[in-house]
Amino acid sequence: MDCSLSNLIASNSSWNLDLFRLWVPEEIIDQIVSVPPPHPSSGLNRIIWRATSTNTFSLNSAYGKVCEGTLNPNEVFWRIPWKFKCPHRTCFFIWLVLKQMLLTNIERIRRGSGSSSACGICGHVLEDMMHTLKDCLAAKGVWDKIIPKQTLSSFYSGSLLDWMATNLQNQMTSSTGGIDWSCLFGIIAWRIWKNRNMFVFQGISWSVEEIIKISFSWAKQYSSISLISKFEARSTLPNWPMSNSWVCLNTGGSVKIDEGFAATGGCVRDHKGEWIIGFARYLGNCSVLEVEFLGILDGLNLTADRCFQKFLIQTDSIEAIEAIMEDDTRISNSTIIRRIHHMLKKLE
Ligand SMILES: [Zn+2]
Numbered sequence: 001m002d003c004s005l006s007n008l009i010a011s012n013s014s015w016n017l018d019l020f021r022l023w024v025p026e027e028i029i030d031q032i033v034s035v036p037p038p039h040p041s042s043g044l045n046r047i048i049w050r051a052t053s054t055n056t057f058s059l060n061s062a063y064g065k066v067c068e069g070t071l072n073p074n075e076v077f078w079r080i081p082w083k084f085k086c087p088h089r090t091c092f093f094i095w096l097v098l099k100q101m102l103l104t105n106i107e108r109i110r111r112g113s114g115s116s117s118a119c120g121i122c123g124h125v126l127e128d129m130m131h132t133l134k135d136c137l138a139a140k141g142v143w144d145k146i147i148p149k150q151t152l153s154s155f156y157s158g159s160l161l162d163w164m165a166t167n168l169q170n171q172m173t174s175s176t177g178g179i180d181w182s183c184l185f186g187i188i189a190w191r192i193w194k195n196r197n198m199f200v201f202q203g204i205s206w207s208v209e210e211i212i213k214i215s216f217s218w219a220k221q222y223s224s225i226s227l228i229s230k231f232e233a234r235s236t237l238p239n240w241p242m243s244n245s246w247v248c249l250n251t252g253g254s255v256k257i258d259e260g261f262a263a264t265g266g267c268v269r270d271h272k273g274e275w276i277i278g279f280a281r282y283l284g285n286c287s288v289l290e291v292e293f294l295g296i297l298d299g300l301n302l303t304a305d306r307c308f309q310k311f312l313i314q315t316d317s318i319e320a321i322e323a324i325m326e327d328d329t330r331i332s333n334s335t336i337i338r339r340i341h342h343m344l345k346k347l348e
Contacts, residue, residue, distance in 0.1 A: 253291030
């Protein structure tokens, strides 16, 4: 087009639309009509950002502009991931799904980082979230085993978002052995996605039975923990002595055998379950049982220093407790157990 902008303005200072019509279609003309043509009284041209009231650019407003009409953060829909009762990592996963942010092969192609849009597990030509979580052979194998036959067709119908919303808001427990369905559904969906990633990146594949078993286990564990209200957790610990002269010593340890890394820690709480003092210590390279013993010993030293009258020791290692109790009547071969016995006698 060999003309300047001034050539496109008619003598009456309006756009020369007949000239425009030579090059652009009518729908574009409709948009140009509403734009005021350049005029000497308009002053110099300036670049402004119309998405903010101050006409200055911000990333926030640009993102809002891009999502305009497609995303309303105030919709009830977006509260689902944070309202349904499930482990936090699963909630976060569901949020990513609803935001359509999982890096499936289709999404990787869209972002210019993938070479194939096909599913790496079943070979389906398009691997999107709907395929991975619902329609892939790997996913179907799991859902088919869990969903009752008479409801299978309705389970598989609907868009991805409808499917997620329906199941995440369904708190039926009748067909899941007392486990909240929304929780189990979220965990299974997350597990299917993890399984897909393990297969793609590490060549590892879990069987359908393993996925179902571990998902049920997670859901059961979560349900049993969430059943204990905060009040109960604080005041009705098992075997908790109610007298206010008691304190409770909780100890535990962690060992990374391959890396030779071990640490122990614990805390002392009063008769109401309130925190009094805590401790943690790096132990280098030692066995699981030694870590438990050292945790108890550290805790006893801490308790002795503060002259508590009566205390209860709680640990998750039955082996450690049995070893301490067994050797109680004789001199133990283990230095740590001898020191624990010494401390126990001192505290009596
Ligand atoms: Zn597939």
